[in-house]
Amino acid sequence: MSDFNHYYAVIFTSTLTDNIDGYEAEAEKILNLAKKQKGFLGFESARQDIGISISYWETQEDILNWKNQTDHLLAQEKGKSQWYKNYKIRISKVEREYTSIN
């Protein structure tokens, strides 16, 4: 355990409004942008009643840089004003992990 390299998970949960024009295209654009950021490790998402998107990052500084990236800021504004009915963001530090051996 002691040699496990901690990293960070940004847990984004949301519900959408009825007005999601442009949402899918913007989400794809922003994900492609995230993948190019320093410290980006991965992304997973699924949506049913709620959407859960998790991005993984090397450090908290990487997360802060990504949060303040210009195009991402614009997308955040559109998300707040139009697409998201509610959302919650949790910054968490991954301390242990277990993977199936299949």
Next chain:
Amino acid sequence: MSDFNHYYAVIFTSTLTDNIDGYEAEAEKILNLAKKQKGFLGFESARQDIGISISYWETQEDILNWKNQTDHLLAQEKGKSQWYKNYKIRISKVEREYTSIN
């Protein structure tokens, strides 16, 4: 920030096999059981290409107790042998959070 009470998120991501007989009923049973455990704070899930389930807990000890709870152990075995093609469990400490003001 300094008065934020840390808590823990167990991030469970998975893909299912084609043999999911009994999965939905068991998942509901186990969730109801989890809700009664000490330290349980909440649960969120969604499934599309992959499933993401996150349970929230007060302490790491609560997570360990839940991991080793008898009925949950049985469900874990069924999950490993039958339902899950792949899965990954991440234990993470929630250090900050932001909620929409809607």
